[in-house]
Amino acid sequence: MAEGHDVQWVEVTEGQVGQRVDNFLMTRIKGAPRALVYRIVRKGEVRVNKKRVKPDTRLVLGDVVRIPPLRLSPREAVQEVSDNLRNLLAGSVLVEGRDWLVINKPSGLAVHGGSGVKIGLIEALRQVREDLDFLELVHRLDRDTSGCLLLAKSRPALLALNASLKQQQMDKRYLALVAGRWPARRDFVAARLDRFTLGNGERRVRVDAEGKVARTRFAVREAFAGTTLVEAEPVTGRTHQIRVHAAHAGHPLLGDDKYGSRESQRQTAGLGLSRLFLHAETFAFPEPSSGRPVRIRAPLPDALEAVLARARRAD
Known part of the structure; x- marks a missing residue:
């Protein structure tokens, strides 16, 4: 069945059932960019059971996938992990x-x-x-x-x-440091969001009455002189949702170079913050096989803890 020393014939195992051909190839061909994967599928160099397929073809148990020999140039190869x-x-x-x-x-x-x-x-x-x-x-x-x-x-x-995720059975909570004193009474922001592209190709999001429904719950964790540590819970999952909703409420995130204000940029520099202050602190979800609840916490990075320590000293 072999066509050459570099041709691979891979049989689909139980763990790969239902996987798309393109994702299967991304896993098998180390260093191949997605554009190259699409190209070899489109040209018919990849076969499943000796037949041509499309990138979104789903694999079934026992399928035999032909993977052609590839010679990646340094320019097109995905970077090796350092x-x-x-x-x-x-x-x-x-x-x-x-x-x-x-x-x-x-x-x-x-x-x-x-x-x-x-x-x-x-x-x-x-x-x-x-x-x-x-x-x-x-x-x-x-x-x-x-x-x-x-x-x-x-x-x-x-x-x-x-x-x-679609049935909203997951609970995601983020920590964010925002400019100004977030009012304790403002615990919910509902503003429709629309994605758009700047002239340089950069993607942004803005509040727009014609945009998609977006809702975020906010709760004050700790108040400082001129800034507030808030917990943000995105009820919906729109791109940049927490960042745009916070800015829309008049309290942009510190370290946000897309949606920040002059005041938030000044405070970012004053606190020695060198990144966006947004951290996905906790994540809860039903375990996929048993349904039992799983709740996981990621501790705040040392760099962000240091910023909070400086904010407390300035209080």
Whole structure:
């Protein structure tokens, strides 16, 4: 059945059932960018049971996938995981179940590659965790946000967790440091959000009456001189929701270079903050196979704890 020394013939196992062909290939071909995966599928170089397929074709148990030999140029190859990143990710696993895991995502690391990002968390984890045949994001965090990020290690787990997410059975709480004194009586922001693109291609979000429904609950955790530590619970899951809702309420997040104000930028510099102060502190969800409740907490990074200590001293 072999066509050459570099052609791979891979049989689909139980853990890969239901996976899309493109995601299956991303896991199997280390270093291949998604654009290249789409190209070899479109050209018919990838076959399932000797037949042409599409990137979104779902695999079934026992399928035999032909993976062609690939020679990646340095320009198009996904960046190899550095030793520092490998060690960082290995130490960032908060809790791991049989078919899921929760990572304490570092700030500054995108969850996936693309748009100039050579390697994201999911691509890096697929390189680090070579023991896993399946690894997919259940949800996303902004590049500059740290904290709890849930991933599925099997297709059934991904489907179950996605269903829980859509049915609002997950509880996500974030910590954010905002400009000004957040009024204790303002515990809810409901403002429709619309995504748009700037002239330079950068994606932004704004409050717009024609946008999608978005709701966020806020609670004051601690008040300082000129800033407030709040807990934010996104009831809906829109892009940049917490950041835009806080800015809309007149209290932008410190360290926010997209939606901040001159005052928030001044306070950011004054407190020695060098990143967005937004951290996914707790995450609760029903365990995909048993349904039992799981609640996980990611401690606040030392750099953000230091900022709070400085805010308390300035109080």
